[in-house]
Amino acid sequence: MTERLYWHDPYLQRFTAAVVEIGEHNGQPAVILSRTAFYPTGGGQPHDLGTLNGIPVVEVIEREVDGAILHILAHPLSAREVEGRIDWERRFDHMQQHTGQHILSQAFLRITGAQTVSFHMGQEAVTIDLDQTGLPLEAIEAAEELANRVVLENREVRTWFVGEKDVKGLELRRAPKVEGSIRVVEVAEFDRSACGGTHVRRTGEVGPIKILKLERRGEVTRVSFLCGWRALRDYQRKHRLLSEIGSFLSAGEADLPDAIRALQRDLKEARKAMAAMQELYLELALPALEKEARPASFGEILLHVWPQLPSGLVPRLARRLSEGRPRLVILAAGGAEGLLTVACGPGVPVDAREALKRILGRLGRGGGGGRPDYAQASLAHVDLQSLHQALIEAVSSLAGERE
Numbered sequence: 440m441t442e443r444l445y446w447h448d449p450y451l452q453r454f455t456a457a458v459v460e461i462g463e464h465n466g467q468p469a470v471i472l473s474r475t476a477f478y479p480t481g482g483g484q485p486h487d488l489g490t491l492n493g494i495p496v497v498e499v500i501e502r503e504v505d506g507a508i509l510h511i512l513a514h515p516l517s518a519r520e521v522e523g524r525i526d527w528e529r530r531f532d533h534m535q536q537h538t539g540q541h542i543l544s545q546a547f548l549r550i551t552g553a554q555t556v557s558f559h560m561g562q563e564a565v566t567i568d569l570d571q572t573g574l575p576l577e578a579i580e581a582a583e584e585l586a587n588r589v590v591l592e593n594r595e596v597r598t599w600f601v602g603e604k605d606v607k608g609l610e611l612r613r614a615p616k617v618e619g620s621i622r623v624v625e626v627a628e629f630d631r632s633a634c635g636g637t638h639v640r641r642t643g644e645v646g647p648i649k650i651l652k653l654e655r656r657g658e659v660t661r662v663s664f665l666c667g668w669r670a671l672r673d674y675q676r677k678h679r680l681l682s683e684i685g686s687f688l689s690a691g692e693a694d695l696p697d698a699i700r701a702l703q704r705d706l707k708e709a710r711k712a713m714a715a716m717q718e719l720y721l722e723l724a725l726p727a728l729e730k731e732a733r734p735a736s737f738g739e740i741l742l743h744v745w746p747q748l749p750s751g752l753v754p755r756l757a758r759r760l761s762e763g764r765p766r767l768v769i770l771a772a773g774g775a776e777g778l779l780t781v782a783c784g785p786g787v788p789v790d791a792r793e794a795l796k797r798i799l800g801r802l803g804r805g806g807g808g809g810r811p812d813y814a815q816a817s818l819a820h821v822d823l824q825s826l827h828q829a830l831i832e833a834v835s836s837l838a839g840e841r842e
């Protein structure tokens with residue numbers, strides 16, 4: 440079994456060791472050392488990164504059969520002695536999150552009685568699952584406050600090993616998952632847990648502990664939180680975001696909710712005015728469009744293209760113009776909301792879906808659909824000139840069609 444230097448000194452960033460075994464893991468070079476400061480993935484905490492004789496260590500895992508620690512490398516290593524260096528920024532971040540988690544879990548236990556059933560530290564989010572749901576906001580805030588008080592009291596964090604028979608008297612937060620001798624991590628006069636992770640020396644090093652969100656997941660509540668530098672960076676990011684939104688809306692932080700409500704109100708009114716204008720346009724446009732109808736073998740054909748028109752108007756105009764008479768109506772609008780509609784009044788011997796397909800085919804497009812008497816397809820950013828051409832060709836072939 441590899442000697443685990445990180446247990447005795449989690450602040451150790453450089454070490455030397457003898458190479459005990461050189462091999463492979465899933466096709467990648469891997470080595471086992473006599474001793475190591477590299478933490479392997481486990482207990483919710485991700486593995487360390489760093490180098491061995493300058494070769495990047497890409498993953499660190501514990502071999503189940505014998506507890507040896509495998510350092511998976513970017514390139515093969517051929518040496519009998521190595522100097523290891525730990526990526527300290529990453530490791531110290533893990534220490535802040537992990538000690539912070541112990542403190543927050545104990546705070547939740549004391550304030551709400553909720554036990555932490557799992558812990559996960561990701562690249563961005565850190566989460567614990569609590570065995571209770573429906574926790575009131577005041578309790579969550581109280582737990583966050585208690586956790587931060589313990590941080591600011593700068594309490595000592597100690598670790599030691601105990602034999603199995605002495606575990607009972609320790610009043611651990613949770614029963615240990617491993618058998619035999621266990622490692623205890625204690626936050627002075629606050630929390631005692633069985634844990635193999637790396638921890639800071641004093642709680643002050645954890646920095647701020649901030650809860651971000653709670654989600655119900657079946658019978659548990661998932662609490663996302665950040666500690667230390669992660670929490671500070673999150674605060675900086677959010678502060679920047681708020682300042683940016685504030686300058687968009689020309690409002691101070693405290694006035695933002697009112698400014699957004701005012702925007703929503705304006706938008707609602709603008710939409711109402713737009714709907715009224717569309718109604719007006721519809722009634723004004725209809726008589727002029729009527730005049731564009733041309734005779735066809737079955738009745739009439741009406742074709743019109745707008746460079747741009749709110750997409751909601753086109754189908755309404757198409758329906759109104761084809762209602763109750765043998766008229767084939769093809770309307771199209773360009774722009775971002777571009778739309779092509781084909782409407783067939785009673786007695787028009789054309790299937791709207793077929794006509795639509797034919798026009799789209801000429802444009803090299805597909806999609807759309809509808810019923811025999813009405814079909815439509817979106818035409819976002821269509822080239823108006825080719826649209827005109829396609830419509831004129833389609834109309835000249837449809838105009839003479841008879842069943």
Ligand SMILES: [Zn+2]
Pocket residue numbers: 482537541632633634635636
């Ligand atoms: Zn732990």
